[in-house]
Amino acid sequence: MLGKKYSLINLLVFFLIWRAFLFIPLYFGQIALAYRQHQEYTNLWYYTKPYPPVNHFFLYPLANFDGVHYLNIAGNGYNDNGRFLPLYPFLIRLTSQIFGQGEAFGWQLFFAGVFLSHLFLVLSLIVFYKLVRLDFSPQISFWSGVFLLLFPTAFFFTAIYSESLFLFLSLLSFYLARKKHWFGASICGMLLTVTRLPGISIFFALLIELFTQKKEKSLKIIYLFFIPLGILSYAWYNWKKWADPLYFIHAHAQLGNSRAVTNLVFIPQTLYRYAKMLLSVPTNQFEWWTAFLEVTFFFIVVLLLFEAWRKKIRLAYIVFSLLCFLLPAFSGTFSGLPRYAIILFPIFIALALFKSSKIKIALVLVFSFLSFLLLMFFSRGYFIA
Incomplete structure (x- = not known):
C-alpha cells in the first residue's frame, strides 16, 4: 500500500497539479505588473506582431529571455548567437515540421518548443524516479521528483529553454550506465555536450561510474570517447562560420553580465x-x-x-x-x-x-511561495536567471 502511495503514476499526477499551479503566478503577474521598461527585447513581441493564441498571457511568457533566441535559431539559423548550443533549437525546428513550415517566432516553432520542454520534463521525471529506485525506496524516489518540480526556478523546465532536455539526457545517460548499456550512455552524453556547455561534465562522471562498477580495466571505456564528438563537431562548425572554434564560449561576452x-x-x-x-x-x-x-x-x-x-x-x-x-x-x-x-x-x-516530515512540509511551502514570486516577475520581463 505504501509503495502505491509513492508510485511513479502518483508522481506524474503531482506533475499535472504543479503544472496547473504555474498558471496562477502568470495571471497575477498580468494584473499586478507592467512589463519591465527597457526590457522589451526579452519578449516575443519585440520580434513579431502579437498573434492568437500565443498572445495570451498564459503562453507568450514561455518564450521570454533565452526563449526568443532559441526560436530565432530554429527559424533563421545562427547569426551572432552561437552561445546557444544547437540540439534544442534543431529539435524545435524538426518538431515544428509536424505543423507545416513556419517562420521564426511563428506559432509552429513556439508550440514545438513548448511541447518539447514539457515532453522532456515528463520523461525526466520517469527516468529520475527509476534512477533513484536503483538505490532507494519508492518514497525517496517520489519525494526526489516532488522537490525537483517544486524547486523555486523549476518553471524554467516548462519554458522554451534547454533545461528539460539537458536534465533528460543526463539522467538517461546515468540510468543506461547503471544498467551497463555503455554505448547508449555515451551517445546520450554526446548529445548532452551540444545541449548546454556543462554537458561535457558527463564524460568525467561516466568515467568514474565505469571504474566504480568494474574496478579494473575495461574496453567499454572506448565508448566514452564518443562523448566529446558532440562539442568538437560544434567547435568545427564555429570555426567554419565565425573563424573561431571557441566562438560559442567567447560569445558569452556579448551578454554584458x-x-x-x-x-x-x-x-x-x-x-x-x-x-x-x-x-x-x-x-x-x-x-x-x-x-x-x-x-x-x-x-x-x-x-x-x-x-x-x-x-x-x-x-x-x-x-x-x-x-x-x-x-x-x-x-x-x-x-x-x-x-x-x-x-x-x-x-x-x-x-x-530528510526524515522529518515537518522539514519537508516547510520546504514545500517555501518553495511554492518562491516559485510563485519568481515566475510572476519572470513573466513580466524581470531577469531571474
Whole structure:
C-alpha cells in the first residue's frame, strides 16, 4: 500500500497539479505588473506582431529571455548567437515540421518548443524516479521528483529553454550506465555536450561510474570517447562560420553580465564582487534583489551538494553536478545560477532524504511561495536567471 502511495503514476499526477499551479503566478503577474521598461527585447513581441493564441498571457511568457533566441535559431539559423548550443533549437525546428513550415517566432516553432520542454520534463521525471529506485525506496524516489518540480526556478523546465532536455539526457545517460548499456550512455552524453556547455561534465562522471562498477580495466571505456564528438563537431562548425572554434564560449561576452570567457575567476573574487554590489546598490533596485538571489542560491547549492555527499549519494552523480555547478561559477558571476541549479539532480535526492516530515512540509511551502514570486516577475520581463 505504501509503495502505491509513492508510485511513479502518483508522481506524474503531482506533475499535472504543479503544472496547473504555474498558471496562477502568470495571471497575477498580468494584473499586478507592467512589463519591465527597457526590457522589451526579452519578449516575443519585440520580434513579431502579437498573434492568437500565443498572445495570451498564459503562453507568450514561455518564450521570454533565452526563449526568443532559441526560436530565432530554429527559424533563421545562427547569426551572432552561437552561445546557444544547437540540439534544442534543431529539435524545435524538426518538431515544428509536424505543423507545416513556419517562420521564426511563428506559432509552429513556439508550440514545438513548448511541447518539447514539457515532453522532456515528463520523461525526466520517469527516468529520475527509476534512477533513484536503483538505490532507494519508492518514497525517496517520489519525494526526489516532488522537490525537483517544486524547486523555486523549476518553471524554467516548462519554458522554451534547454533545461528539460539537458536534465533528460543526463539522467538517461546515468540510468543506461547503471544498467551497463555503455554505448547508449555515451551517445546520450554526446548529445548532452551540444545541449548546454556543462554537458561535457558527463564524460568525467561516466568515467568514474565505469571504474566504480568494474574496478579494473575495461574496453567499454572506448565508448566514452564518443562523448566529446558532440562539442568538437560544434567547435568545427564555429570555426567554419565565425573563424573561431571557441566562438560559442567567447560569445558569452556579448551578454554584458561581467562573465569571464578567457580566464577563470576564483570564487572568493566573485563573492567579493557580490558583497560590493549588495552594499552599494540600493535595495529598491531590482538588480539588488537579483544579486541577492544569485548569491543565496550559490550557498544553498553548496550546502545541498555537501549534504548529498554526506548522505553517500553516488559519487558519479555528485561529480557531474559539482562540475556543472563550478563551470559557470568560475566565470566571475553567479548570473543564471538559480536556473542552472535545477539540473543538479543529486540535491533533490538529498532533500528527499530528510526524515522529518515537518522539514519537508516547510520546504514545500517555501518553495511554492518562491516559485510563485519568481515566475510572476519572470513573466513580466524581470531577469531571474
